Amino acid sequence: xxxxxxxxxxxxxxxxxxxxxxxxxxxxxxxxxxxxxxxxxxxxxxxxxxxxxxxxxxxxxxxxxxxxxxxxxxxxxxxxxxxxxxxxxxxxxxxxxxxxxxxxxxxxxxxxxxxxxxxxxxxxxxxxxxxxxxxxxxxxxxxxxxxxxxxxxxxxxxxxxxxxxxxxxxxxxxxxxxxxxxxxxxxxxxxxxxxxxxxxxxxxxxxxxxxxxxxxxxxxxxxxxxxxxxxxxxxxxxxxxxxxxxxxxxxxxxxxxxxxxxxxxxxxxxxxxxxxxxxxxxxxxxxxxxxxxxxxxxxxxxxxxxxxxxxxxxxxxxxxxxxxxxxxxxxxxxxxxxxxxxxxxxxxxxxxxxxxxxxxxxxxxxxxxxxxxxxxxxxx
Amino acid sequence: xxxxxxxxxxxxxxxxxxxxxxxxxxxxxxxxxxxxxxxxxxxxxxxxxxxxxxxxxxxxxxxxxxxxxxxxxxxxxxxxxxxxxxxxxxxxxxxxxxxxxxxxxxxxxxxxxxxxxxxxxxxxxxxxxxxxxxxxxxxxxxxxxxxxxxxxxxxxxxxxxxxxxxxxxxxxxxxxxxxxxxxxxxxxxxxxxxxxxxxxxxxxxxxxxxxxxxxxxxxxxxxxxxxxxxxxxxxxxxxxxxxxxxxxxxxxxxxxxxxx
Numbered sequence: 001x002x003x004x005x006x007x008x009x010x011x012x013x014x015x016x017x018x019x020x021x022x023x024x025x026x027x028x029x030x031x032x033x034x035x036x037x038x039x040x041x042x043x044x045x046x047x048x049x050x051x052x053x054x055x056x057x058x059x060x061x062x063x064x065x066x067x068x069x070x071x072x073x074x075x076x077x078x079x080x081x082x083x084x085x086x087x088x089x090x091x092x093x094x095x096x097x098x099x100x101x102x103x104x105x106x107x108x109x110x111x112x113x114x115x116x117x118x119x120x121x122x123x124x125x126x127x128x129x130x131x132x133x134x135x136x137x138x139x140x141x142x143x144x145x146x147x148x149x150x151x152x153x154x155x156x157x158x159x160x161x162x163x164x165x166x167x168x169x170x171x172x173x174x175x176x177x178x179x180x181x182x183x184x185x186x187x188x189x190x191x192x193x194x195x196x197x198x199x200x201x202x203x204x205x206x207x208x209x210x211x212x213x214x215x216x217x218x219x220x221x222x223x224x225x226x227x228x229x230x231x232x233x234x235x236x237x238x239x240x241x242x243x244x245x246x247x248x249x250x251x252x253x254x255x256x257x258x259x260x261x262x263x264x265x266x267x268x269x270x271x272x273x274x275x276x277x278x279x280x281x282x283x284x285x286x287x288x289x290x291x292x293x294x295x296x297x298x299x300x301x302x303x304x305x306x307x308x309x310x311x312x313x314x315x316x317x318x319x320x321x322x323x324x325x326x327x328x329x330x331x332x333x334x335x336x337x338x339x340x341x342x343x344x345x346x347x348x349x350x351x352x353x354x355x356x357x358x359x360x361x362x363x364x365x366x367x368x369x370x371x372x373x374x375x376x377x378x379x380x
Numbered sequence: 381x382x383x384x385x386x387x388x389x390x391x392x393x394x395x396x397x398x399x400x401x402x403x404x405x406x407x408x409x410x411x412x413x414x415x416x417x418x419x420x421x422x423x424x425x426x427x428x429x430x431x432x433x434x435x436x437x438x439x440x441x442x443x444x445x446x447x448x449x450x451x452x453x454x455x456x457x458x459x460x461x462x463x464x465x466x467x468x469x470x471x472x473x474x475x476x477x478x479x480x481x482x483x484x485x486x487x488x489x490x491x492x493x494x495x496x497x498x499x500x501x502x503x504x505x506x507x508x509x510x511x512x513x514x515x516x517x518x519x520x521x522x523x524x525x526x527x528x529x530x531x532x533x534x535x536x537x538x539x540x541x542x543x544x545x546x547x548x549x550x551x552x553x554x555x556x557x558x559x560x561x562x563x564x565x566x567x568x569x570x571x572x573x574x575x576x577x578x579x580x581x582x583x584x585x586x587x588x589x590x591x592x593x594x595x596x597x598x599x600x601x602x603x604x605x606x607x608x609x610x611x612x613x614x615x616x617x618x619x620x621x622x623x624x625x626x627x628x629x630x631x632x633x634x635x636x637x638x639x640x
């Protein structure tokens with residue numbers, strides 16, 4: 001089993017009570033609530049969390065991209081990745097992912113990833129996503145063309161990485177006369193591409209296609225959904241005529257480890273509830289703008305998740321534990337939860353978010369160390 | 381009166397049409413909110429006109445038209461539509477998105493237009509004056525922000541939507557976003573061609589429009605050669621619904637003059 005230490009870099013000093021006065025902590029939360037001096041401290045702490053992953057024995061340390069939100073302070077995750085390259089020697093560094101449809105020139109993404117791959121001598125893993133719904137509000141990009149732009153941008157980036165340039169690209173959204181990036185990627189043919197997803201069937205079909213076989217990771221979802229989507233991927237691979245390996249199957253989730261289950265629940269509750277009730281929630285108009293999903297998927301989602309969508313700030317530690325959205329407990333409990341998911345799906349890729357919400361330094365550090373020393377070794 | 385309801389392919393995709401009344405023909409192009417049905421004002425207009433309410437392809441109960449990707453495509457679609465109707469002259473009335481489409485048709489070819497009426501049209505903006513963000517508003521907020529008179533908003537909100545209506549609203553919203561998300565509700569290249577709207581034009585705006593502010597009337601008034609305007613007081617984004625008492629006399633007189 002492979003382990004990734006993943007970070008969102010939330011703005012912990014957030015005035016939560018004031019944040020609740022706004023529609024969401026995305027897009028409309030006034031940035032006067034961000035204090036740069038406190039924010040700079042956050043960056044320093046968070047980069048240390050990730051860099052420590054190498055000594056702790058993680059296979060991968062990972063960042064991602066979000067815009068105009070207290071949920072994550074990485075609108076440009078490659079900047080953090082570059083800092084991590086300088087602070088580490090061997091560990092893989094994943095950027096999972098860049099939101100392809102939000103950019104006007106995807107070649108810039110191909111170039112930046114190629115640079116990072118060279119700077120790190122081949123330690124880069126990339127991730128491609130469409131961005132969260134709110135990012136179509138904050139970027140202005142039309143969500144009804146999100147899928148088209150994602151697929152074109154993907155094809156263009158892979159072309160830039162793999163086909164000797166100059167080449168050209170003819171799309172509906174992107175047209176390039178010259179595709180000829182300097183530098184080329186360090187890895188041959190190119191860095192791995194991971195696909196984090198909430199489990200849309202279109203994404204599963206596309207990622208599992210034998211031409212791609214992209215590792216697929218279900219993010220922040222109830223355990224039953226994670227199991228269902230990973231098995232959908234396995235089934236899709238099977239229908240494509242091959243068997244998916246465990247390396248292709250991943251689970252990204254908040255994890256907290258302490259001596260006992262009781263202690264872990266007590267220590268993690270406030271942070272977990274802040275993540276799901278303050279940092280993450282977006283009303284349905286922001287989370288699922290028109291065209292972000294097909295009409296069929298959107299209608300189905302509305303029916304299945306109506307209660308959650310109508311009251312996105314009503315999570316409790318108990319409800320999050322019950323749904324298995326969080327993995328919290330003693331080393332043994334956490335190990336057993338992962339083993340259970342492994343046995344149900346065959347997954348071999350664990351993307352653990354060990355700092356989440358307002359989780360403070362000392363708890364983050366201790367949980368991270370316990371996860372590395374008492375959970376990971378027994379699962380390898 | 382009871383209009384005739386049709387689902388018919390006039391110029392490509394099957395679309396819903398409501399037709400009623402007799403007299404010089406009048407085509408109503410609806411806004412982003414979707415097919416309005418037969419509004420009270422149409423009863424009165426139908427006394428002197430053949431009223432045709434056309435649903436835009438891809439909206440509500442009309443067939444998908446994925447190849448229509450922008451307002452320019454809808455303008456050409458409606459030019460085909462007007463050709464297919466075979467009516468030599470038509471009064472065109474467009475509300476909001478429908479007003480934008482109507483003006484994009486007119487700058488291309490207004491030879492079939494008897495007149496043009498724009499009700500709080502999208503299509504232009506005034507720099508520094510923000511439009512309302514209807515894509516971030518909740519459905520209830522949208523209703524409240526469309527009306528100035530909140531009693532009317534509450535009436536609309538009190539009426540439950542059927543599953544079919546909800547499904548149709550989702551379809552309409554998707555096409556509206558395809559056309560108007562970015563740039564938000566305007567075409568930066570429309571204003572310079574407004575002089576090509578060569579027919580008599582009536583512009584109506586609600587003074588309290590929270591979606592497209594009444595200040596947006598200025599570039600229309602400056603750019604369309606034969607334009608007159610009515611700013612309706614105590615009125616939101618749907619003047620023909622909220623202030624039919626003001627709009628109907630003005631509109632009836634305008635149509636009658638244009639017919640002469």
